[in-house]
Structures are given as structure tokens and as C-alpha cells.
């Protein structure tokens with residue numbers, strides 16, 4: 274839905290989705306532009322769906338625009354729909370689709386109090402500071418993303434020992450997608466799904482992040498809408514029947530949980546993968562080469578090593594090229 278063929282900017286990554294016009298949603302009712310919050314007047318959790326944490330990940334914007342056009346309102350608790358990095362999205366250009374990921378810095382690395390309450394300034398920090406009071410009142414958060422490579426959808430469930438387990442449990446109850454990931458976070462800064470109580474296993478508040486597939490493939494929009502509907506139905510924000518009647522996809526027949534154990538970091542610009550990987554490939558035997566960087570060979574550390582979001586797109590010495598994971602709970 275909402276899709277049509279645009280000229281491909283890269284043969285392997287055609288732009289199949291059309292970015293929606295979100296300007297009608299600028300004036301929200303939550304005191305922050307592009308944030309819409311609806312109170313049912315009945316007891317229940319505060320549930321939030323965010324799109325456009327990264328400005329070029331347009332499937333989430335399509336899903337939120339669709340939910341708003343369907344006039345979704347909560348039947349219990351409070352529902353907030355937020356377009357995240359709207360300034361980056363305003364720079365979206367299908368002829369240069371990677372450029373609008375962010376303006377000054379990655380909006381998904383600024384959610385620690387050290388950054389939010391510090392003195393540093395950026396377009397992303399300003400937006401995060403405006404959104405933080407809302408985020409801090411949310412019980413269940415779904416953050417909608419997509420990926421650089423054509424990988425099947427992944428639910429990123431936060432960090433091992435820091436809320437990752439409760440997020441994985443929520444994803445199991447939602448029933449999509451097939452691959453759930455608990456990782457080790459990013460050294461560059463906290464993601465929204467790790468902020469405050471979301472990252473505390475002792476508290477109930479829970480956040481999950483869906484990677485819907487390749488940024489601009491048609492199916493990413495279906496995954497975004499489907500996941501949002503299942504999330505809203507499961508949390509009780511919307512009527513389950515209303516949601517079921519609109520779900521574009523079937524639930525996943527099985528789900529597996531992958532724990533990220535380590536990252537492979539490029540040392541030089543010569544870093545290359547052994548072959549083309551899209552992500553979630555399983556390297557059967559420990560010791561099999563995964564990538565090379567000059568004389569260095571990176572090998573699978575254990576049998577059935579899973580490659581998590583491999584990409585050469587941001588190759589730079591010191592940058593993570595792929596994370597390696599272990600399947601801990603196959604169905």
C-alpha cells in the first residue's frame with residue numbers, strides 16, 4: 274500500500290515506497306509538533322508508537338499516517354503516535370535516500386540523561402528533549418525502523434540483563450516477527466528503547482524496536498502496519514477484532530531468539546565480507562571465515578553463528594560492520 278515504483282537509485286535497493294505527506298499532522302495535541310496523543314478516559318497503559326527515528330526509514334511514517342487516517346483511538350489507557358526525527362525526514366530525497374537518516378547526529382543515540390541533560394546542542398537533541406517527558410510516561414513503546422540491507426524483519430529487544438528479556442517476552446506474546454534479537458547496545462549512546470525504566474528489568478515498562486526489512490522495499494510498509502496493529506491489540510490500546518480485520522500479514526509460524534555476543538569492527542578501508550550477506554545468515558561451523566581486513570581474518574566464534582545486520586555501507590576504521598549472535602531459544 275502507498276507504494277509505487279520510483280526510479281532506482283541503486284539497482285539493488287529500488288525505492289518502492291512513497292514517503293507520505295505528514296504536514297497535515299504537524300499540529301498534534303500533545304504540545305509537541307508531530308505528536309498525537311489520545312486519552313480513552315479509561316484506565317489502562319500509556320502505549321506509544323514512534324516512526325522516523327531515522328529520517329529515511331519511511332515505512333514507519335506510512336504506518337503512522339495510515340493509523341491516523343484510520344482515526345485510531347484507544348479503547349483503554351492512552352495512545353501516543355509520534356513522528357520522531359521530522360527535520361531529517363523533511364530532507365528526504367529519493368535520489369539520495371541515505372542522506373536523510375539524521376541531520377546532526379543519530380537520533381537513536383541521545384537517550385541517556387547524560388546527553389539529554391547535558392549542554393551539547395543539536396537538531397536531534399532538541400527534538401529528543403521535547404519528546405523525553407512524553408517517552409518517560411510511556412508503559413509500552415514500539416519504535417519502527419528499517420534496514421540498509423534486504424534482511425527479513427527483526428525485533429530488537431534491547432540489551433541482555435537490561436530489559437532485553439522482558440522485551441523479548443513481549444515480542445513473543447505479540448507473535449511477530451520470526452527473529453527476536455537481544456543485543457549489547459551501542460557504545461555511542463543510549464537508544465530510546467533502553468531509556469530509563471525500559472532498561473530496568475525490575476520495572477514493567479517495556480520497549481521494542483521493529484526492523485521492518487530493507488528501507489524502501491514495499492513489504493517494509495506492510496510489516497510496519499502489521500506489527501503496529503499486533504502491538505496495539507496486545508497492549509489493549511485498540512480492539513483486537515478491529516486490529517485483526519486490518520492486519521496485512523499472517524503471524525510468524527515460529528520465533529527464535531538471538532543473543533548478540535560480539536561485534537566485528539573494521540580496522541581499515543580494506544574490510545570485506547567473504548561473500549554478500551543480507552543478514553541473519555547462519556555460519557554453521559566455528560572457524561569459518563566471515564570477513565577479511567588486510568591480513569586479519571574474522572572467523573565464526575562458535576557453531577551456528579548468526580550474522581546480525583552486516584553492512585559495508587558505513588565502512589570506516591573503528592566502525593561495527595556486523596554483530597555476531599547465538600541462537601539461544603529456537604522454537
Ligand SMILES: [Zn+2]
Pocket residue numbers: 326327330418419
Ligand atoms: Zn533505524
